[in-house]
Amino acid sequence: MSAKVPRSFRLLEELEKGEKGLGAESCSYGLADNDDISMTHWNGTILGPPHSVHENRIYSLSLECNQDYPDNPPIVRFISKINLPGVSNINGVIDSKKFPMLKNWKRTYTMEMLLLELRREMGSSSNKRLSQPSEGSTY
Amino acid sequence: MSLPRRIIKETERLVSDPVPGISAIPHDDNLRYFDVLIEGPTQSPYEGGLFKLELFLPDDYPMMAPKVRFLTKIYHPNIDRLGRICLDVLKSNWSPALQIRTLLLSIQALLASPNPDDPLANDVAEEWKKNENTAIETAKEWTRKYATEKS
Numbered sequence: 664m665s666a667k668v669p670r671s672f673r674l675l676e677e678l679e680k681g682e683k684g685l686g687a688e689s690c691s692y693g694l695a696d697n698d699d700i701s702m703t704h705w706n707g708t709i710l711g712p713p714h715s716v717h718e719n720r721i722y723s724l725s726l727e728c729n730q731d732y733p734d735n736p737p738i739v740r741f742i743s744k745i746n747l748p749g750v751s752n753i754n755g756v757i758d759s760k761k762f763p764m765l766k767n768w769k770r771t772y773t774m775e776m777l778l779l780e781l782r783r784e785m786g787s788s789s790n791k792r793l794s795q796p797s798e799g800s801t802y
Numbered sequence: 803m804s805l806p807r808r809i810i811k812e813t814e815r816l817v818s819d820p821v822p823g824i825s826a827i828p829h830d831d832n833l834r835y836f837d838v839l840i841e842g843p844t845q846s847p848y849e850g851g852l853f854k855l856e857l858f859l860p861d862d863y864p865m866m867a868p869k870v871r872f873l874t875k876i877y878h879p880n881i882d883r884l885g886r887i888c889l890d891v892l893k894s895n896w897s898p899a900l901q902i903r904t905l906l907l908s909i910q911a912l913l914a915s916p917n918p919d920d921p922l923a924n925d926v927a928e929e930w931k932k933n934e935n936t937a938i939e940t941a942k943e944w945t946r947k948y949a950t951e952k953s
Contacts, residue, residue, distance in 0.1 A: 667834070669832065669856070671856060671871065675884070697883055698883050
């Protein structure tokens with residue numbers, strides 16, 4: 664069994680990957696406040712998947728990594744309005760019970776994996792043609 | 803999970819023969835994760851301060867350096883706002899012959915001699931080079947504000 668990386672060093676690893684742009688091009692993430700030594704609040708973006716109603720749109724999200732991260736998933740909320748099953752149409756919060764990756768969260772999962780999985784969901788055959796709120800509107 | 807002998811030895815010695823002005827205590831539930839306290843060196847702007855850090859020994863320690871960051875806010879050209887430290891022995895100059903104690907001594911030495919020519923916190927380094935006296939005053943003020951008992 665490998666060493667258990669503490670929350671803060673895990674978040675620093677994710678931050679560095681995000682800052683250096685080493686990850687996927689279709690999403691990005693970073694600290695909401697560069698002075699926040701607790702590294703709780705993060706911003707994320709997802710580039711709408713091609714061949715879907717989301718194509719060429721950029722979606723903003725907020726991610727909250729509490730003290731129990733990464734043992735438990737972050738609280739994820741769409742800031743940009745979106746019509747997607749499992750996402751509250753009132754405040755954009757993703758219902759962790761309805762989104763398998765949050766429901767079956769593992770310590771090895773990262774914010775990047777989460778954003779990519781959301782993007783995959785947005786482009787899935789059952790969701791890619793859902794009518795969407797006007798571009799740029801926010802909760 | 804069994805802990806490598808090297809780490810056990812190092813931890814025992816940190817407790818039985820501590821470095822003056824430095825303490826490192828492993829967490830009960832994660833023996834690779836240490837709470838660290840470093841006293842600000844005398845005759846430095848950090849004198850009188852007690853700085854809290856966290857240190858983690860990754861899987862590939864000692865082939866790879868420990869991970870360390872400051873938890874106490876500090877005004878220093880080689881330490882950024884998230885407490886990350888720019889120090890050669892944490893990166894390219896790490897050697898398995900070094901230890902937790904030697905590393906912590908290097909960090910304490912970095913407090914005694916800031917190096918604004920190899921900055922991590924750019925705004926701090928600028929100030930340090932442009933107006934050293936003001937920078938030192940700010941460092942002292944932050945030490946009083948964030949790194950003393952009262953804070």
